[in-house]
Amino acid sequence: MASVCVFVETAKGKLKKSAAEVLGEAKRLAGGGDVDAVLIGHGVSGLADDVAALGASRVLVTDDDAFGHFSVDGFGAALSKAVATSSPRVLLVAASVVGKDLAPAVAASTGSALLADVTAVALNDASVTATKPIFAGKAIANVSGNTPMVVVTLRPNVFEPATASDGAAANVESVDAGVSKADLRTIVKEILALASEKLDLTEADIIVSGGRGLKGPENWHLIENLAEAVGGVCGASRAVVDAGWRPHDEQVGQTGKTVSPKLYFAIAISGAIQHLAGMNTSKCIVAINTDAEAPIFKVADFGIVGDAFEVVPVLTEELKKLRE
Ligand SMILES: Cc1cc2nc3c(=O)[nH]c(=O)nc-3n(C[C@H](O)[C@H](O)[C@H](O)COP(=O)(O)OP(=O)(O)OC[C@H]3O[C@@H](n4cnc5c(N)ncnc54)[C@H](O)[C@@H]3O)c2cc1C
Known part of the structure; x- marks a missing residue:
């Protein structure tokens, strides 16, 4: 025993x-x-x-x-x-x-x-x-x-x-x-997996999430490039998923996934309670937001008050250099 x-x-x-x-x-x-x-x-x-x-x-x-x-x-x-x-x-x-x-x-x-x-x-x-x-x-x-x-x-x-x-x-x-x-009372006949082999958010060590402040799906290369530079996977707020900019399997929060990565980037995400519910046990939270009063800064370990369109490309380049 x-x-x-x-x-x-x-x-x-x-x-x-x-x-x-x-x-x-x-x-x-x-x-x-x-x-x-x-x-x-x-x-x-x-x-x-x-x-x-x-x-x-x-x-x-x-x-x-x-x-x-x-x-x-x-x-x-x-x-x-x-x-x-x-x-x-x-x-x-x-x-x-x-x-x-x-x-x-x-x-x-x-x-x-x-x-x-x-x-x-x-x-x-x-x-x-x-x-x-x-x-x-x-x-x-x-x-x-x-x-x-x-x-x-x-x-x-x-x-x-x-x-x-x-x-x-x-x-x-x-x-x-x-x-x-x-x-068996229920039989699973087939599992239709997503075509991509991307790591599930709940298992990722690093997540780079984007919010409505990014204005549209055409700007998501900012999130994807940063995720690639740090070896992370992409996440999103519900506002973004509801708008159809990103798939639901990327949604973090109360009605999305609960994640606890080592490093979580919240970019242009306000930090509504329903979003925090899914990520506030992350070990290190980095927030980038133009609004210094955004609630996300209350849970962030590191915060940059600034425009994501200016900050994220610079951050991505600098982080790439560190990994070279
Ligand atoms: C029952 C229920 C369940 C919910 N479940 C979830 C959930 O699972 N996950 C979730 O995320 N939400 C959930 N929500 C929705 C939640 O309340 C918020 O509406 C949502 O999280 C807001 O998303 P957002 O932060 O991307 O958008 P917004 O609240 O619109 O915030 C956008 C942020 O971007 C900033 N910004 C704007 N432009 C820039 C720029 N150029 N650079 C940097 N920052 C910029 C703004 O200052 C703002 O803080 C739920 C709501 C309800 C009622």
């Missing part, structure tokens, strides 16, 4: 970045004790050594063609079965699109408390405690779970990822979820 168990996510035959984050936090919580990891999918057994290299003492694998695509009933049943084998005090899951669907299902089926989208977690004798932003990031709540197992989802990009050690061989146990394709 391990005190901490994690669900590791995979995509396109690889572990997702969040796998290293949940394992990094699991090892810290376990304080040198064992950590179990659960791997579910079709053709995922070969990833068990990668999971062990990130610090899992035991890898519980459910590998079956019923799990070729994520479905909450299938993965929920498989993960509930695996945690019955592991009997952990805490189950850690990334607060990703999949994790936000899966964790509540497992919490409900195992009668466990759920602490969702947390930015810090601690394991105490009597309870599991965590902190999480609430009311669109206006306040931080301290929450605790007192059930025998507590399910916790970790906000992506907040927790220190585990680093892989060489040559780890996994202690693998196969778990039969007792689920076949015929048992």
